[in-house]
Amino acid sequence: MSPKTVNGAIWRDQLTHEERSVLGRADEGVDGSTPDVLVVGGGILGVSTAAACAEAGLGDVLLIETGRLGAGATGGATGLLIPEPHQWSDPEPFVDLERAGLERWRDLEQSIPGGVGLVELDWLGLAPHEGGYAAHQPRGVVWLNPGQVQERIPGLARPMEGALIHRQARVNPLRAVARMAAGLRAVATGVAATSVEISGDRVTKVGSSAGDISPGAVVFATGRPPVLDGLPLHIPSDRVKGHLLVTDPTDVSLPGIVAPLATQIENGQLLAGGTFDLGDESPAVQPDVIDAIVDGLAAVLPSLRGISVAYQWCCFRPRHPDRRPVIDRVPGITNAWLTSGHFRTGILNAPVTAAVLSRWIAAGVPPVEAHAWSATRFATH
């Protein structure tokens, strides 16, 4: 392990001074405020939703976040935007949502001043096998024989076939958060929502650590469903830890995202990992998991043996039992919405989720895309 290894994600170190300061925006005037829309939670879902509401002309939008923007799962994510490989693992309606997610990211890259830092790149899955990739022949996949794979990735430990998908993408999730949040009128970090007052079927007040807020509408985007005094919400969820690392710069040149090996990012560095550490609730990085990721790199590409680790970190994916998100109005309440449990595709699906929510708030009726992601689907009968 490199003696210089940083414990923490690389994303913050890639930001400019201005982008970093946006993540800590602490605008005043929370107490007694009456925003048209209050968004609770400053991860990618909350920031995207606040931006979409502002863009949709829903009036004054206030975003509150208990820590800094992106402090939760968002700041530790890999940041891959890869709907097409999920054809092998996810049901069609979910892949449709993901495809719409990537399209929205492309729109944001054009519409947000300076873009959101979208990097378009190819995805190459190694060694498709019977019962795996090769069992389905999804659209947009170019099948590569071992020689064609070897041309793209010289030095593999053994000949492997490959599945190539063009035009997937990635972002630095904190840069995307900072770029979107820079355009918001009111952002208060260091402010936690603590309670809710309900009158009839409406939220009339949200209590926070900085005072009371009386919003016209409120969206909870707190990763897992919010637990707040006065809010009757019982949606099952848990969280799944994952480890990631970024190597020191290498001479290895990868053709984009190579699964399950690594993604080449800036300066020739490799981003690897994304483990599913079920049952590990510790917030600490586990050295043996990092070692296993490094060993896995060398097993596929022997020239990476002994590569040193520049950054190592872990974070938790919010998850519902069926591994799909909730995008819904809070049951029984007419002016409160929530989105939660985005698990392993929250970065990808954030802008499309935000668009669905902002359209729902504007029109008062649920867009068709929302039907599959209800908050009540877990209710026991």
Ligand SMILES: Cc1cc2nc3c(=O)[nH]c(=O)nc-3n(C[C@H](O)[C@H](O)[C@H](O)COP(=O)(O)OP(=O)(O)OC[C@H]3O[C@@H](n4cnc5c(N)ncnc54)[C@H](O)[C@@H]3O)c2cc1C
């Ligand atoms: C290892 C790993 C790799 C991943 N890779 C990818 C990937 O490649 N692509 C992808 O699409 N997704 C990926 N994900 C998933 C993605 O990170 C999450 O789905 C997404 O970040 C969830 O965003 P969120 O805004 O819902 O939650 P969070 O980012 O957790 O944000 C919720 C925010 O709400 C705040 N909050 C909570 N309660 C309150 C309160 N009461 N008051 C105020 N604020 C509050 C929290 O502080 C937090 O900042 C990955 C996740 C992990 C762990």
